Amino acid sequence: MIKSSKELKSLMFDFLLRIQKGEQFYDIIPEKDNQDILDALKLCIDKKYLLGVSLTFSADNIPMLSRTGIPRLSEEGLNFIENFNKDPDALSDVKNRFEFLSNKLLESTEETFNIDLYNFRHLCTSEKILIDILEPISKMDFDGNAYFFKESNIKPAGTDQFLKISYDIVLNHKTSYLDICSYASKFSDSAVNDYNDLFEIGKNKVFSILIDFINSQLSLKCNNNQKGFIQNQTIYNVKNPQNSIIGNSNNATINNGMSFDEISKLIQEQNNINLSDKQQLIELINCIKDLTENNKPIHKGVLSKFDDVITKHWGIIQLIGTSLIGYLGNLN
Numbered sequence: 001m002i003k004s005s006k007e008l009k010s011l012m013f014d015f016l017l018r019i020q021k022g023e024q025f026y027d028i029i030p031e032k033d034n035q036d037i038l039d040a041l042k043l044c045i046d047k048k049y050l051l052g053v054s055l056t057f058s059a060d061n062i063p064m065l066s067r068t069g070i071p072r073l074s075e076e077g078l079n080f081i082e083n084f085n086k087d088p089d090a091l092s093d094v095k096n097r098f099e100f101l102s103n104k105l106l107e108s109t110e111e112t113f114n115i116d117l118y119n120f121r122h123l124c125t126s127e128k129i130l131i132d133i134l135e136p137i138s139k140m141d142f143d144g145n146a147y148f149f150k151e152s153n154i155k156p157a158g159t160d161q162f163l164k165i166s167y168d169i170v171l172n173h174k175t176s177y178l179d180i181c182s183y184a185s186k187f188s189d190s191a192v193n194d195y196n197d198l199f200e201i202g203k204n205k206v207f208s209i210l211i212d213f214i215n216s217q218l219s220l221k222c223n224n225n226q227k228g229f230i231q232n233q234t235i236y237n238v239k240n241p242q243n244s245i246i247g248n249s250n251n252a253t254i255n256n257g258m259s260f261d262e263i264s265k266l267i268q269e270q271n272n273i274n275l276s277d278k279q280q281l282i283e284l285i286n287c288i289k290d291l292t293e294n295n296k297p298i299h300k301g302v303l304s305k306f307d308d309v310i311t312k313h314w315g316i317i318q319l320i321g322t323s324l325i326g327y328l329g330n331l332n
Contacts, residue, residue: 002036002039006093006096007096007097007100008039008040008043009084010093010096010097010100011036011037011039011040012040012043012044012049012080013080013081013084014097014119014122014123015037015040015041015044015050016044016049016050016073016077016080016081017081017126018122019050019071019072019073020073020078020081034112034115036104037115038055038063041053041055042055044077047076047080048074048076048077049073049074049076049077049080050071050072050073050074050077051069051071051072051073051074051077052067052068052069052070052071052072053065053066053067053068053071054066054067054068091129091218091221091222092222094127094129094130094218095215095218095219095222097123098123098130098214098215098218099215101116101119101120101123102120102207102211102214102215104116104119104120105117105119105120105203105207105211106203106204106207106208106211108203110177110195110196110199113176113177113180113199114176114177117170117175120170121170121171121173124170124171124214125171129218129221130214133213133214133217133218134167134214137160137163137164137167137210137213138167140160140161140163140164142154142156142161142164142165143168144161144164144165144166144167144168144169145168145169145172147165148165148168148169148179148183148206149179150182159209159310159311159317162209162311163209163210163213165206166206166207166209166210167210169206169207170207170210177199180198180199180202180203180206181195181198181199181202182202183202183205183206184198184199184201184202184205185198186205204312208312208313209311209312209313209315212270212273212312212313212315212316213315213318214315215270215315216266216315216316216318216319217315219266219269219270220319259323260285260288260289260320260323263285263316263319263320263323264282264285266316266319267281267282267285267316268282273313273316277309277312277313280306280309281309281313281316283306284303284306284309284310284320285320287302287303287306288303288320288324292324
């Protein structure tokens, strides 16, 4: 459910932009009732941003769409898109739209999954800032689709490859509700055979790791913007997560990033991380702080209790790693 006028305008913007880019009108409209999309569409039509389309409702309140001409944007619609792009808070807006659509995806049902995944995929492949964040993941040498669809016996070797699985599944137009349920069987108790339960497990396993990663990168960029920095950085994963650095394609350098306290505050602000995971992540940060600041010996397996939360929230772990490198690089 839309919670603010900003979220409604974001949906309107996405809808109009897709029409402007030449997508077929009926491909954008969900097959089943999706009130948020219908509200955005109705407002586009009422404000005459979108021409050549009418929306009426039957006596049973069933939406009925019809073409009255060629679906196209009016001058007002074009101005809406242009002004939307000029918003000085564009980065924050992208973050808000991403949080809105990612929450929709994680809360999706069998009936809404296809359209929620479609909208999430479209945002990730149309916003330059998201494309830049996802570029290094796209270049990882691992076939996430082959593992997901059980076409390969090669298992992911690290958290970065689980990110690649999530990325590949999001971009695969054939991913279905049943595919997510089937994937969940890899991780669920054999007694779990209800499709709704499997779907909930599968959604979290497939999408949460990528959503958390993107959210953390957007938050970092917003944080740096607020500090007055010109941020043009991306996390690049080279072969394995231990070799991650921050930089751009021309000049890769290690960056101190956010402090441990700033990361803890960021975790508290994330709507996509449940309370239990937030507590474990903050406990992990406090553990690392205690080890480093008190110069304690580090033994193998000292962080093993955090394995699950590390796997689920790799984007946050990337920030912690960057902060740790920054701390160790400035002991003097």
